[in-house]
Amino acid sequence: xxxxxxxxxxxxxxxxxxxxxxxxxxxxxxxxxxxxxxxxxxxxxxxxxxxxxxxxxxxxxxxxxxxxxxxxxxxxxxxxxxxxxxxxxxxxxxxxxxxxxxxxxxxxxxxxxxxxxxxxxxxxxxxxxxxxxxxxxxxxxxxxxxxxxxxxxxxxxxxxxxxxxxxxxxxxxxxxxxxxxxxxxxxxxxxxxxxxxxxxxxxxxxxxxxxxxxxxxxxxxxxxxxxxxxxxxxxxxxxxxxxxxxxxxxxxxxxxxxxxxxxxxxxxxxxxxxxxxxxxxxxxxxxxxxxxxxxxxxxxxxxxxxxxxxxxxxxxxxxxxxxxxxxxxxxxxxxxxxxxxxxxxxxxxxxxxxxxxxxxxxxxxxxxxxxxxxxxxxxxxxxxxxxxxxxxxxxxxxxxxxxxxxxxxxxxxxxxxxxxxxxxxxxxxxxxxxxxxxxxxxxxxxxxxxxxxxxxxxxxxxxxxxxxxxxxxxxxxxxxxxxxx
DNA sequence: ATGTGC
Numbered sequence: 001x002x003x004x005x006x007x008x009x010x011x012x013x014x015x016x017x018x019x020x021x022x023x024x025x026x027x028x029x030x031x032x033x034x035x036x037x038x039x040x041x042x043x044x045x046x047x048x049x050x051x052x053x054x055x056x057x058x059x060x061x062x063x064x065x066x067x068x069x070x071x072x073x074x075x076x077x078x079x080x081x082x083x084x085x086x087x088x089x090x091x092x093x094x095x096x097x098x099x100x101x102x103x104x105x106x107x108x109x110x111x112x113x114x115x116x117x118x119x120x121x122x123x124x125x126x127x128x129x130x131x132x133x134x135x136x137x138x139x140x141x142x143x144x145x146x147x148x149x150x151x152x153x154x155x156x157x158x159x160x161x162x163x164x165x166x167x168x169x170x171x172x173x174x175x176x177x178x179x180x181x182x183x184x185x186x187x188x189x190x191x192x193x194x195x196x197x198x199x200x201x202x203x204x205x206x207x208x209x210x211x212x213x214x215x216x217x218x219x220x221x222x223x224x225x226x227x228x229x230x231x232x233x234x235x236x237x238x239x240x241x242x243x244x245x246x247x248x249x250x251x252x253x254x255x256x257x258x259x260x261x262x263x264x265x266x267x268x269x270x271x272x273x274x275x276x277x278x279x280x281x282x283x284x285x286x287x288x289x290x291x292x293x294x295x296x297x298x299x300x301x302x303x304x305x306x307x308x309x310x311x312x313x314x315x316x317x318x319x320x321x322x323x324x325x326x327x328x329x330x331x332x333x334x335x336x337x338x339x340x341x342x343x344x345x346x347x348x349x350x351x352x353x354x355x356x357x358x359x360x361x362x363x364x365x366x367x368x369x370x371x372x373x374x375x376x377x378x379x380x381x382x383x384x385x386x387x388x389x390x391x392x393x394x395x396x397x398x399x400x401x402x403x404x405x406x407x408x409x410x411x412x413x414x415x416x417x418x419x420x421x422x423x424x425x426x427x428x429x430x431x432x433x434x435x436x437x438x439x440x441x442x443x444x445x446x447x448x449x450x451x452x453x454x455x456x457x458x459x460x461x462x463x464x465x466x467x468x469x470x471x472x473x474x475x476x477x478x479x480x481x482x483x484x485x
Numbered sequence: 486a487t488g489t490g491c
Contacts, residue, residue, distance in 0.1 A: 072486090097486040134488045192488075203486055247487045335486090 001043040007031070013066075013468035014401075017050060024054035024270060030061040032402060032468035037066050037460060040413065045075045051270050052080050056278075057087015059344060059351055063402055065358050066464035067382075067411035067456060072096065073273030076357035079405045082279070084339060084352045088267065089284045090276035091257070091291075093354030095335035096250045097201075098291055099298035100241030101172075102332055102359075102381035102408075104392060104477075105306060107313070108325040111211050111232040114480070121209065121316050122438050122481040128308045129207055130199045131485040132442025134244075137198035139304060146194045150182045153296030154303035154331075162307040169370055171331040172360060175299040177338075181289035186252050189290075193245025193297055198304035200240050202446055202485040204409070206386055207238040207305070209481035216476040222376050222394055223475050226329055235477055236309055236326075237390055239383045239409075240301060240485070241335065246294035253277075253287040279352055288337070295336060302331055329392070330370075330379035334359045334408035342403055353403050361395040361406035361471045369395070380471045382462055383409045386439060386482045387432060387452025391462040391473055398469030406470040407462075410455035419454040420445055432482075441484035450484055 006021045010030075015038060017029035029049040031038060045068045052074050053062035059081045068077030073092025080093050114121065130137055141149065149156045154175025157163050168174045182190075200207055212233045217223050228235070242249075257275040261267040265278055277284040306328065310321035317324060337354045344351075362369050362378040369378045377395035384390040388410070395404065414422070425444025428451055432439050441447035459476070466473050 095486070100486070201486075202489090205486085241486070244487065251487090 003038050003041065003043065004046050007046065013464055017046060022050045025050060027053050027058050027061050029053055029064065031064040032470060033066040034460070034464040034467060037464050041068060042070050044070045048073065048075045049078060051274060052078060052093070054270050055080065055082065055088055055090065055274065055276065056267065057083040059083055063405065065405065065407045066468065067407040067409055067461045069411045071356060073271055074356050077407065077411060078356050079358045079402060080354040081342065081351040081403050082354065084279045084350060087279060087352065088276035089279045089288055089337060089352060090274055090354065091250045091254050091287065092273050092275065093356050094291060094337050095356045096247045097241035097335055098246035098249060098294035099333045100335040101298060101302065102237065102239050102334070102383050103302045103306065104329040104379070104381050105236040105309065106227045106327055106329050107234045107236070109234040110230050111234065114209070114234050117316055118209070118481050119438050121312065122440055122483065124312045124316060125207060125309065126440040126483050128312050129305055129483065131483055133202045135199040135201065136195045137304070139197045141194055141197065146190060147182050149197065149300045150185065150293035150296055151180050152176055153299035157300050157303040163303050167303060167306065167328045170328040171299060172333055175303060175331070177292035177295045179289055180292035180296050182293055184286040184290040185249060185293050189245050189248035189252065192248050193243060196243040196245060197301055198308060199243060199301065200305070200483065200485045201243050202442060204450060205240040205485040207483040208236065208386065208479045210235045210237055210390070210477040210479050212475050212477055216478065218473040218475060225376050226379060226392065226474060227327065228475055237381070237383065237477065238302065238305060240305065242294040242298035242301065245297050249290045249294045253290065256283055291337065295333065299331070330381065332359055332379065332381055343400070355405055357408050358405045359408045361399045361404050363395045363397040363399055363404065380406045382407050382458070382465065384458035385410050385452040385455040386450055386479055386484060387437065388458050389476050389478045391458065392475050392477060393462065393465065393471040393473050396469060396472050399471060402470050407465045410458045410461055412454055413456050414454040416449040419449045419451055423448040423451040437479050437482060439482040439484060447484050
């Protein structure tokens with residue numbers, strides 16, 4: 001389906017849908033994408049983004065990132081800044097997988113050192129990082145310990161031997177959202193999440209061994225400052241979130257919001273998937289506190305996964321993790337809502353920025369960017385499909401136009417069902433091995449769903465992200481080993 | 486995304 005005829009081009013990679021597009025729109029829809037990406041965007045994305053534009057308290061625009069696709073209520077790749085004094089908080093604008101995010105880890109190893117042991121490395125990682133639906137971790141936490149994880153996130157992990165202070169310095173918010181309150185979390189969510197720390201999950205969650213080929217370095221100087229210094233340097237990237245825990249938190253509050261929305265707050269919504277509550281209401285505040293628990297659970301999850309990665313590399317290379325210089329380049333969330341101060345029409349305003357399938361992308365010099373990256377800007381990670389590669393980028397000053405938000409991945413072009421029919425897991429695994437990518441998967445059906453051709457062209461997404469001014473490319477990372485959830 | 490849907 002072609003994009004709606006009301007969509008007007010503003011510049012090379014920016015488009016707008018005016019408020020006349022549908023009844024009730026308070027602000028326009030702003031789409032950041034190239035001509036090709038806009039033409040291939042599911043038309044449901046425009047409809048959903050227009051629905052988001054009707055939410056109480058939305059400021060400036062309902063925004064769409066270059067990799068956007070259909071989501072629950074909001075598009076995946078959607079950004080909505082909402083006034084916290086007058087507006088709402090909506091779980092559909094954050095996603096079921098709260099603080100789903102990416103972590104990039106660098107090593108001082110290069111391809112010739114890793115190639116001979118690649119299969120053993122991937123097999124060991126597959127053994128030590130549980131993947132798949134319902135996967136349970138090695139960490140058995142007491143009720144009190146899990147409570148502390150929800151309050152402290154990755155900080156708890158580092159305090160208990162799973163990582164270094166350095167990891168926290170290179171994690172968004174230091175790996176801990178400050179307002180987390182476990183009192184706001186249901187017993188059922190805790191039951192589901194308690195044994196899931198250190199697990200990858202399923203769907204498009206993965207753990208990947210990558211190589212930074214010299215010809216794929218876009219900005220040598222920035223790459224150097226981010227620790228990518230050697231030709232064919234090996235990196236490890238993984239993508240996962242808050243597992244059943246975040247899913248339960250989202251489900252609990254969606255139900256509650258649907259009950260109270262109309263009778264208690266006279267909130268009318270155009271799609272029930274946009275269920276929301278006033279941010280300042282008791283229900284809104286409790287969801288915000290529970291959502292931050294899930295964000296912290298997710299930071300802890302990625303921190304423990306890194307600990308396992310260090311153990312595996314250390315075993316396989318018979319060298320310490322310090323000696324292998326296994327360091328976090330950055331850990332960044334792409335499913336959150338955060339209170340941030342932004343400049344709107346010359347006025348500084350505190351806004352609740354919903355980012356769903358959208359990466360925070362702070363520019364150089366901004367508070368919240370690690371000291372070592374103050375000059376480069378915050379690292380932004382765009383995860384591609386397991387066959388094609390991923391990008392490391394950095395935030396820019398010009399990203400103020402998206403409230404400092406960027407793309408987060410490739411975005412699907414083919415439904416999971418269609419991909420499963422078209423591809424076969426086992427064959428795909430064989431074909432990938434022949435092309436130099438060794439992949440282990442929790443399920444062959446799940447592997448088929450993640451075939452590279454079921455996704456948008458990652459190069460096109462990264463290029464559009466840069467053209468729209470949302471961030472700047474640093475290096476493209478190519479997979480050589482992959483663990484699929 | 487998810488002990489995968491009403």
